[in-house]
Amino acid sequence: MKLPNDGDASGRNFGERELTLLKEVLDSGTLNSTKGTMVKRLQQAFAEQYGVAHCLAMSSGTAALHTAIAALDLEPGDEMITTAITDMGAITPILYQGAIPVFADVDPQNYNITADSIASQITDRTRAVIVTHLFGYPCDMGPILELSRAHNLLIIEDAAQAYYAEWQGQHVGTMGDIGCFSLQQGKHMTTGEGGLTVTNNPELERRMRLFVDKAWGYGDEKPDHYFLALNYRMTELQGAVALAQFEKVTSVVQNRRTMAAELDSHLSSVQGIAYPVCPYGHKHVYWKYPLTVDTEYIGIDVDALAGRLNELGVASAPRYIRKPAFECQVLRDRVTLGKSGYPFSLRPDLAPARPEDYPGTMQALSHILVLPWNENYTTEHVQFIASTIKESLK
Numbered sequence: 001m002k003l004p005n006d007g008d009a010s011g012r013n014f015g016e017r018e019l020t021l022l023k024e025v026l027d028s029g030t031l032n033s034t035k036g037t038m039v040k041r042l043q044q045a046f047a048e049q050y051g052v053a054h055c056l057a058m059s060s061g062t063a064a065l066h067t068a069i070a071a072l073d074l075e076p077g078d079e080m081i082t083t084a085i086t087d088m089g090a091i092t093p094i095l096y097q098g099a100i101p102v103f104a105d106v107d108p109q110n111y112n113i114t115a116d117s118i119a120s121q122i123t124d125r126t127r128a129v130i131v132t133h134l135f136g137y138p139c140d141m142g143p144i145l146e147l148s149r150a151h152n153l154l155i156i157e158d159a160a161q162a163y164y165a166e167w168q169g170q171h172v173g174t175m176g177d178i179g180c181f182s183l184q185q186g187k188h189m190t191t192g193e194g195g196l197t198v199t200n201n202p203e204l205e206r207r208m209r210l211f212v213d214k215a216w217g218y219g220d221e222k223p224d225h226y227f228l229a230l231n232y233r234m235t236e237l238q239g240a241v242a243l244a245q246f247e248k249v250t251s252v253v254q255n256r257r258t259m260a261a262e263l264d265s266h267l268s269s270v271q272g273i274a275y276p277v278c279p280y281g282h283k284h285v286y287w288k289y290p291l292t293v294d295t296e297y298i299g300i301d302v303d304a305l306a307g308r309l310n311e312l313g314v315a316s317a318p319r320y321i322r323k324p325a326f327e328c329q330v331l332r333d334r335v336t337l338g339k340s341g342y343p344f345s346l347r348p349d350l351a352p353a354r355p356e357d358y359p360g361t362m363q364a365l366s367h368i369l370v371l372p373w374n375e376n377y378t379t380e381h382v383q384f385i386a387s388t389i390k391e392s393l394k
Contacts, residue, residue: 001313001380001381001384002313003313003314003315003372003377003381003384003385004374004376004377004381005315005372005374006185006186006372006374007185007186010376011374011375011376012190012374012376013245013248013252013375013376014241015244017244017247017248018240018241018244018245020244021038021240021241021243021244022237022240022241024038024240025038025236025237025239025240028236030236031235031236031237032233032235032236033057033233033234033235033236033239034213034218034233036236036239037236038236038239038240038243039057039234039235039236039238039239041239041243042055042057042239042242042243042246043055043056043057043196045243045246046196046198046246047198049246050171050173050174050198051171051174052174052179052198052199052200053199053200053202053205054198054199054200054202054205055196055197055198056196056197056198056205056208056209056212057194057195057196057234057238057239057242058194058195058196058197058212058232058233058234059193059194059195059232059233059234059235059238060089060182060183060184060193060194060195060232061087061089061160061180061181061182061183061184061187061193061194061195062087062089062090062092062093062195063195063212063230063232064160064180064181064182064195064196064197065089065090065093065130065156065158065180065195066093066096066097066211066230066232067195067197067208067211067212067232068156068178068180068197068208069093069094069097069099069128069156070093070097070207070208070211070229071178071204071207071208071211072097072127072128072154072156072204073207074097074098074099074127074128075098075127076098076099076343076346077098077099077100077125077343077346077347078098078099078100078125078126078127078128079099079100079101079102079123079125079126079127080094080099080100080101080102080126080127080128080129080130081101081102081103081104081113081118081121081122081126081128081129081130082094082101082102082103082104082113082129082130082132083103083104083106083112083113083130083132083134083325083361084103084106084324084325084326084353084358084361085106085111085132085134085320085321085324085325085361085364085365086132086134086158086321086325087160087321088325088328088330090130090132090158090160091325091331092330094130095336095343098342098343098346099127099343100343100344100346100347100350101325101331102121102123102126102350103121103324103325103326103353103358103361104117104118104120104121104129105117105120105357105358105359105360105361106358106360106361106364107360107364108292108359108360108361108363108364108367109274109292110134110137110276111134111135111137111290111320111364111368112132112133112134112137112139112140113131113132113139114139114140114143114144115140115143115144115146115147116143117360118144118147119147122151122153125347126151126153127153127154128153128154128155128156129144129148129153129154129155129156130156130157130158131144131155131156131157131158131176132158132160133157133158133159133161133162133165133172134161135161135276135284135286135287135288135289135290135370136161136162136163136165136284136285136286136287136288137162137165137276137278137282137284138162138165138166138167138172138278138282138283138284139167139172140167140279140282141167141168141170141172141175142167142168145175145176148176154176154177154178155175155176155177155178156176156177156178156179156180157172157173157174157175157176157178157179157180158180159172159173159179159180159181160180160181160182160184160187160195161182161187161285161287161288162285162287163181163187163188163189163249163252163253163285164188164249164250164253164283164285165283165284165285166281166282166283167281167282167283168281168282169281173198174198174200177199177201177204178197178198178199178201178204178208179197179198179199180195180196180197181195181196181197181198182194182195183195183196183238183242183245186287186374187287188249188252188253188256188285188287188375189242189245189246189248189249189252190241190245191234191238191239191241191242191245192238192241193238194234194238194242195232195234210226210227210229211229211230211232212229212230212231212232212233213229213231213232213233214229214230214231215227215228215229251375252375253285255375255376255377256285256286256373256374256375256377257283257284257285257286259286259373259377259378259379259381259382260276260284260286260289260373262379262382263275263289263382263385263386266382266383266386267291267386267389270389270390270393271294271297272293272294272297272298272393273291273292273293273294273298273369273389273393274291274292274294275289275291275292276289276290286373287373288317288370288371288372288373289370289371289372289373290320290368290369290370290371291368291369291370291371291389292364292367292368292369293305293367293368293369294367295366295367298393301318301366302318302319302366302367302368302369303318303319305318305369305392305393306318306369308392309369309388309389309392312388312391312392313384313388314371314372314384314385314388314389315372316369316370316371316372317369317370317372318368318369318370319365319366319368320365320368320370321365323365324353324355324358324361324362324365326352326353326358327355331352331353332352334352371385
């Protein structure tokens with residue numbers, strides 16, 4: 001059986017609605033969002049649905065995180081705590097703003113950072129935390145928010161993989177100071193590339209709105225380029241596709257959850273692997289379906305298991321990312337601006353992160369096997385995945 005693939009039409013849900021809105025944009029002749037209406041409609045619809053005061057759209061998920069980080073107006077050498085199990089696009093914006101990423105360990109069962117792991121990394125230079133809801137599994141936000149208030153830390157929620165994920169009835173992305181979402185090809189809703197930020201803070205909203213447009217104060221009495229900023233505007237064409245996608249995303253999430261529950265039931269009696277189990281009040285949205293593999297029990301590592309699955313038609317990803325972010329060359333060797341090592345050069349007291357200091361992270365990466373997942377899966381697809389896993393484990 002060939003599984004639907006979110007890299008092409010088999011695993012995506014584009015249709016007449018996208019074409020209708022794209023035609024509306026093309027007929028208008030206005031593709032730039034500063035003059036058009038489609039991106040504004042997207043921002044308003046997303047904010048209303050999520051129950052937040054402000055939503056801003058930009059050109060990518062990385063741009064969304066960069067915009068959020070820039071809005072905090074950190075000083076060079078300030079620290080931001082984050083996870084080492086994430087896309088590099090969630091880390092390099094910290095460096096571009098002159099701040100330094102400091103990594104918190106993760107819970108090896110759900111791969112997310114925790115209040116305790118964050119607390120162990122707080123120093124007098126810590127200003128903010130990026131909380132990543134990996135694979136759509138919500139972090140335990142209550143203790144994290146309590147910790148942030150106690151230390152006067154700002155919280156950015158990376159909800160790139162977590163549309164409509166919930167913690168105690170609240171959508172992830174709405175509990176911190178800023179929430180960030182991605183519209184990359186494989187996300188729950190997509191424009192190929194694109195991003196969104198949400199906030200209830202008007203000052204942060206203004207700084208983000210300025211940052212995506214070169215800090216030019218459109219509409220101000222005496223506009224100027226107020227500070228160092230980039231052009232991260234979303235086009236009207238992206239906005240049209242995103243708006244059509246947003247109208248479908250709740251059904252996308254529901255189907256992913258329904259099919260995940262079916263796979264849970266198929267795997268419940270399979271020894272040597274564990275599927276995601278959320279505590280009460282947490283609602284997973286399954287950007288992907290990660291398994292935790294007991295490699296000692298099954299007698300092979302995740303790479304070998306993935307190889308067997310791939311041969312049988314399930315293109316799984318062992319370890320998710322091949323290594324933690326702090327082992328990548330850009331961070332390990334501090335390859336930033338020329339040979340300066342900036343902004344690390346501002347903090348010679350900070351030694352590079354070492355794998356032995358992150359047992360949860362290293363354990364998680366050595367045991368994660370990520371199954372492909374999308375909204376076009378049916379019961380037959382799930383049964384095929386389950387039988388393939390069982391066959392591979394024999």
